[in-house]
Amino acid sequence: MRIGYGFDLHAFGSSKPLVIGGVNIPNHQGLIAHSNGDVLIHSLIDALLGALALGDIGTFFPSTRKKYKNIDSRILLKIIWKKICLKNYYISNIDSTIIAETPKMLSYIFLMRSNLAIDLNTKIDNISIKSTSSKEIGCIGRKEGIACQSIVMLLKYKNKIYLK
Secondary structure: EEEEEEEEEEEEEOOOOEOOEEEEEEOOOEEEEOOOOOOOHHHHHHHHHHOOOOHHHHHHHOOOHHHOOOHHHHHHHHHHHHHHHHHHEHHHHHHEEEEEOOOOOOHHHHHHHHHHHHHHOOHHHHHHEEEEEOOHHHHHHHHOOEEEEEEEEEOOOOOOOOOO
């Protein structure tokens, strides 16, 4: 069993669409980021990498590489997931919390869970996504951005390698 933790935070201010968990969410502005700024997926990638002590998202996808400019973060997640599978691990469970004053996330959470279940080849029941506000405290409370925390538990297959 391996456990990893990830955190990500991005500021509002982009003309890009707001994408969280692979879901386009109507909002007056997107998040400033080299990729599409999907804080949920970025925190999950860091949790996956952390569980196996492989570094962080910037190690694999540096913001200095034009190749990753505006890339869909689901593509990055699939690349990392393949590396995890090659090490013979699978998802036991994921627990993520999106921290945002605005927009409200509740109506998008099921689709986010569905996207992650597909990308990680796991059951939707293995993925928990919650949302909360920061009660008008700090940069998130001032509606300057969105953050996300993720924890993942990986289990190792016995005598078999599984690839999506």
